[in-house]
Amino acid sequence: MAGADKVCVGAIAGAFGVRGEVRLKSFCAEPGDIASYGALSTEDGARQYIVTLTRPVTGGFGARLSGVATREQAEALKGTTLWAPRDALPSLPDDEFYHTDLIGLEVVDTGGATLGRVRAIYDHGAGDILEVVGKGLILLPFTRAVVPTVDLAAGRIVADPPAEDSDPAPAFDE
Structure with missing residues (x-):
């Protein structure tokens, strides 16, 4: 389970194409920022991925994740949430909250x-x-x-x- 040291910034909606790309939904205020927080981990912290956005798609982005090379690997990640280290996120004004x-x-x-x-x-x-x-x-x-x-x-x-x-x-x- 995620702790206060991590924040959920996105989720994998499924495979995109046949070369291991995923369909990625960003929960960031600026959706493209999801690729700028360094390695993102799964909720349990067992796996980490570097995210490279490839193109905008309906409801999110096509993206490459480090270590994911096939459609089968990408499809197996469907529903996985991605978490950024809390200290990688920008600080917020006093009247805004994560x-x-x-x-x-x-x-x-x-x-x-x-x-x-x-x-x-x-x-x-x-x-x-x-x-x-x-x-x-x-x-x-x-x-x-x-x-x-x-x-x-x-x-x-x-x-x-x-x-x-x-x-x-x-x-x-x-």
Whole structure:
């Protein structure tokens, strides 16, 4: 399992072509940066690859990985995540965070009551959403209005969840 010293920067979606290239999905803010972090390792650290991007493809890049020479080797890596050393990544401004740093943080409301812990972060195109699991499941937009405070040192997020709508929208008549 990955620790705080590594960050997931991409995943192999399968083989690309017949000469050992892979289809690579980058999780980097600048997708092409995935090849600039040096050797990337598998999540368990058992294997390392130097990534050379060959061409853009739908949803990512065609890429060569060191030590992968055949389509069969490339196909066997499908689903493998690639991890960069934490110290190879750029530092972020005070109001930006790596998703991996938010996973597991305690979430409290503005009154200090515990809401749960961050289990996952989703980005479906309209901005990040925090999945908080405690007594139930809460999905919080990761905006300054809803999440005014992220304190990594204290391991805590302060959230001001939107009020629940006591009058749900009426059902549509068919």
